Amino acid sequence: MKITLHVWRQSDAKDKGHFEKYVHPNVSPDSSFLEMLDEVNEDLLSQNKEPIAFDNDCREGICGACGMVINGAPHGPQRLTTTCQLHMRKFKDGDEVWIEPWRAKAFPVIRDLIVDRGAMDRIIEAGGYISINTQNAQDANALPIPKPVADKAMDAATCIGCGACVAACPNAAAMLFTSAKVSHLGLLPQGQPERARRVGNMVAQMEAEGFGGCTNHGDCAEACPKGIGLEFIARMNRDFFGAMLKSPDHIPARWKRR
Amino acid sequence: MELKSNAPLIDAQHPIATAWERHRFNMKLVNPANKRKYSVIVVGTGLAGASAAATLAELGYNIKAFCFQDSPRRAHSIAAQGGINAAKDYPGDGDSVFRLFYDTVKGGDYRSREANVYRLAQLSLNIIDQAVGQGVPLAREYGGLLSNRSFGGAQVSRTFYARGQTGQQLLLGAYQALARQIEANKVEMHVRTEMMDLIVIDGRARGIVSRNLVTGALEAHIADAVVLASGGYGNVYFLSTNAMASNGSAAWRAYRRGALFANPCYTQIHPTCIPVHGEHQSKLTLMSESLRNDGRVWVPKKAEDCGKNPNTIPEEDRDYYLERKYPSFGNLVPRDVASRNAKMVCDEGRGVGATKLGVYLDFSDAINRLGKHVVEERYGNLFEMYERITDEDPYKTPMRIFPAVHYTMGGLWVDYNLQSNIPGLFVLGEANFSDHGANRLGASALMQGLADGYFVIPYTLGHYLATATVDKALPKIAEDHEAVVATLDEVKARVDQLMSIGGSRTPDSFHKELGKIMWEHVGMGRTEAGLKTALELIPKLRAEFYKDLKVVGAAESLNITLEKAARVADFLELAELMARDALNRAESCGGHFREESQTEEGEAKRDDEQFSYVAAWAFKGADEAPELHKEALTFDHVKLTQRSYK
Incomplete structure (x- = not known):
């Protein structure tokens, strides 16, 4: 089948960026979306x-590495599917396809469709773990659960940290991602000692990175390739306000002033 | 060169069961206040690398960790599906440390070091405790205790799992431990950074040269020791279940600096992968081997039935060949046996699917016996993945599967301390050769990676640093030390060379061609003639690569073509060593099947008289033949037998 692509090209963070048009005249419906792009790339190289x-x-x-906005939808048209698992049989002969990077203030573009998602790692570093040393x-x-x-x-815990939730959100919020880790650890008995501290620090880091706030659109859960639900955002909010009441020491200063 | 395993004394008075404990006591310690004076480089952040970096940082060492991915959480350990073995014997079905040890040595077809494997089996217990302590959500029963399942090649249920995402969950546990140490400023994390070379000074590993994949900057990093946890080299075949960027370059560059490469020909071909569908295919997708617990493998008895709809082929015309040939293990025979048998029936012309390179994995019996909902609960995510890729519904039509390259048992040679023959260079996980012999059992890769990283390297590295300090062997190295500058210059020259060839062929086109040579001649069935052909074809292809390679863009920027070219350049050398090793080993063992050496029933036939050794190859120069060193293997606890799964 014939597919016309409009691909976002941007040489580095400073470049303004633009769409370029490529035509792939002979796409196999059995190939994956990325295999189709591999072929376009081989052609560009030639x-x-x-x-x-x-x-x-x-x-x-x-692995959560891949991710691009395809025709306006993070990871493309198929639900519960990462870009790499999307296959060309989901498109029709003659389709026009627009491909863009994740767009969010906290995800600066590095080149073309590659963005810097280091902010998500820094949210985990702020508290997304249980503090236990090896041995x-x-x-x-000994601990039945x-x-x-x-x-x-x-x-x-099935969150793959791809960032589609951020790309889908009109506020570019990272609530779904952060709440998935807060909930994974906060649900388990091993995670209780640090529960209040964890949610306070992770939310503070999320804000410091420039992610927006949640206004209950739910686009994140719709875009999530792993089906992480909005219930975890509700759970994180409960944890956060609970921590504010019970353990105010763990809540970032900005929230305490209110 | 005499290869010393440095394993502790094991005899009648010194049992193998106390070897690691004795060894730990005999190793020197670094005073807690002195640990912060040492720096250690860790390359790779999969299970082995992340667990090593986190644990060493907890102890107080200063760590610089490197990964080529954009986050340490994305290393390819994340894709492991089925589970992790541990001799906990929670089900009470007769498992023990000794049994796990025994199974692993036997499963590896008696080509691993007993002392290492015993330690691995012991440490398997600690791994599960550690993971649960970190909050890894392993599967549980309604009573709240951990759940176990049986896995290919084992007759006890010793596999712990987290749905079909065990690798992901264990890696996130290790990554979170690493994140905690990054936050504590004990780990300096370098993402999107690839190791390009090893810096060796006065015979010791003292650092690496890296390339920043965003800016293209080449940098030297100096440390007191280097830990490689850079994974396996299965991508030498182009098509494999490895991630796209998984590569052998870190290990290969260490080899070129003097580290021995052991058993490079030992390759694991995994039996349950989705078959190849066309030329544009970029990788192969594994379907967890746990599917073989309930799926039955078959092909039509008659070649003329192969094109038919499988549901119309009556029971009596089907050949459940694994159940027929191996009545006691049936569909659960080890990976190498299952893969080879699939190849055999396809070679007989009884393969299925458009390419005739496939066999059926049929769940209709399981669905009838257990109900669709149970099958869905067990394998739902795998069935979904299969349907997404093939557009076929495995609840209605049997899956088609075919073997694919999955894991490399070979790797850099290490002693009992996981130290290579270059002092100060330690190698963990799939990157080393230890523990799995000639064939790895299912659910053992995660076990080895974490045992190495959490529980072995923290002790053995301390011993090295303490001893080397006493010997005054770790002087401070200046950034302009001549060896540092020379290594940087060599890397720069290599990059410049790749950029300047100006030919017409892309890195991928060379990689695909290499992959075909390897699959054809150094794949599932190997012959002397085929290997000799490979040894002619590979150098020719390499020569063409350096004449006709095309790389566009600049070296000083993000350049995906250059990244690939550098990796393919190293694969083109590594491939030759694999073929050479396969030619030298004129016996069959585990994943290495030499067609000249088989039993009357077509099973792998070892030659213990001649080949009960580790083949460790030394680099002698770009155009010189490598030199073979042998580490003899002795078996005092496991009786050498012809493997039988009948």
């Missing part, structure tokens, strides 16, 4: 042009 830069690695939908653990079965609790924690 014309001595620089290929389109995009992040990708595992191509199994789990300090008790026997794994009800299956529904473990399952719910796992639901949250």
Whole structure:
């Protein structure tokens, strides 16, 4: 099938960027979206042009590296699917496809479709862990955890950190991402000692990175390739206000002044 | 060169069960106040690298960690699906440390070091405790205790799992521990940075040269020791289940600086992958081997049935060949056996699918026995992934699967301390050769990566630093030290060379061609003639690469073509060493199947008289043949037998 692409090209963070048009005359419906881009890139190379830069690695939908806005939707038209798992049979012969990077203040463009998502790592660094040193653990079965609790924690922990939630949000908020980690750890008994501190620090970092606030649009959950639900945002908000009341020491100064 | 394993004494008075404990006691310690005076480089942030960096930082060392991905959380350990083995014996089905040790040595077809494997089995217990302590949400039963399942090649249920995403969850646990140390300023994290070379000074590993993949800047980093946890080299075949950018360059560059490369020919071909569908294919997708617990593998008895709709082929015309040939293990035979048998039936012309390179994995019995909802609960995410890629519904039509390159058991040679023959260079996880012998059992890669990183390197690295300090062997290295400058210059010259060839072929076109040579001649079945052909074709392709490579753009910027070209250049050398090693090893063992050496039933036939050794190759120069060193393997606890899964 024939596909016409309009791809965002931007040589570096300072460049203004623009769309360029490429036509792929012969796309196999069995190829993945990224395999289609591989072919476009091989063609560009043969014309001595620089290929389109995009992040990708595992191509199994789990590493979270890939991600681009395809026809206005992060990761494209198929629900619960990362860009790498999207296949060309979801498009029609003659389709025009617009491809852009994640757009958010906290995700500066590095080149073409590659953005810097370091802000998400810094949110985790602010508290997205349980402080236990290696060699300090008790026997794994000494702490029974009800299956529904473990399952719910796992639901949250499946987040792949791709940033589609941020790209989808009109406020470029990172609430879904942050709440997934806050909930994964906050649900488990191991995560209780640091629960208040964790949510306070992670929310503070999220704001410091320039992510917007949540205004309940729900576009994030719609775009999430792993089906992380809005319930986790509600849970994070509860944790946050609970911490504000019970352990105000753990809440960033900006919130205390109010 | 005599290769010393440095394993502790093991005899009647010194049992293997106390070896690691004794060794730990005998190792020197670094005083807590002195640890902050040392710096350590860790390359790679998968399970082995992230766990090592986090643990060493917790102890007080200053760590510089490197990954080529945009975040340490994306290393390819994340894609491991099925699970992690541990000899906890929670199900009470007769498992023990000794049994896990025994199974691993046997599963590796008696080509691993007993002392290392025993330690691995012991440490498996600590890993699960550590992971749960970190909040890794492993699967649980309704009673709240951890759940176990059985996994390919084992007759006990010792595999812990987190749905089909065990690698992801364990890696996030290690990544979070690493994040905590980054926040504590004990780890300086360099993302989007690739190791280009190893800096060796006075015979010791003292640093690396890296390339910043965003700016193209080449930088030297100096440290007291270097830990490589850079993964395997399965991508030498172009098509594999590895991530797109997984590469062998860090290990290969260390080899060129003098580190021995051990058993490069040991490659694991995983039996349950989605078959190749066309030329544009960029990688292969693994379907967890846990599918073999409930799926039945078959092909039509008659070649003429192969094009038919499988649901119309009656039971009596199907050949459930694994169940037929291996009645006691059936569909759960180890990976190498399952893969080879799939190849055999396809070679007989009984393969299915458009390419005839596929066999059925059928769940209809399981669905009838357990109900669709149970099958969905167990494998729902895998079925979805299969449908997304193939556009076929595995609940209705049997899956088609075919073997694909998945894991490389070979890697840099290390001793019991996980130290290479270059003092100060430690190698962990898939990047080293240890523990899995000639074939890795399912759910053992995660176990090894984490054992190495959390529980081995923190002790053995301390011993090295303490000893080297006493010997005054770690002087401060200035940034303008001649060896540092020379290594930087060599890397720069290499980059300039790749940029300036000005030919007509892309890195991918060379990579694909190399992959075809390797799959054809150094793949599942290897012959003397085929390997000799590979040894002619690879140098020719390499010569063409340096004549006709095309790279556009600038070296001083983000340049994906240059990144690929540098990796393919190293694969073109590594491939030759793999073929050479495969030619030298004129026996079959585990994943290395030499067609000349098989039993009457077509099983891999070892030659323990001649080949019970680790083949460790030394670099002798770009156009020189490498030199073979041998580390003899002895087996005192596991009886050498012909593997049988009948």
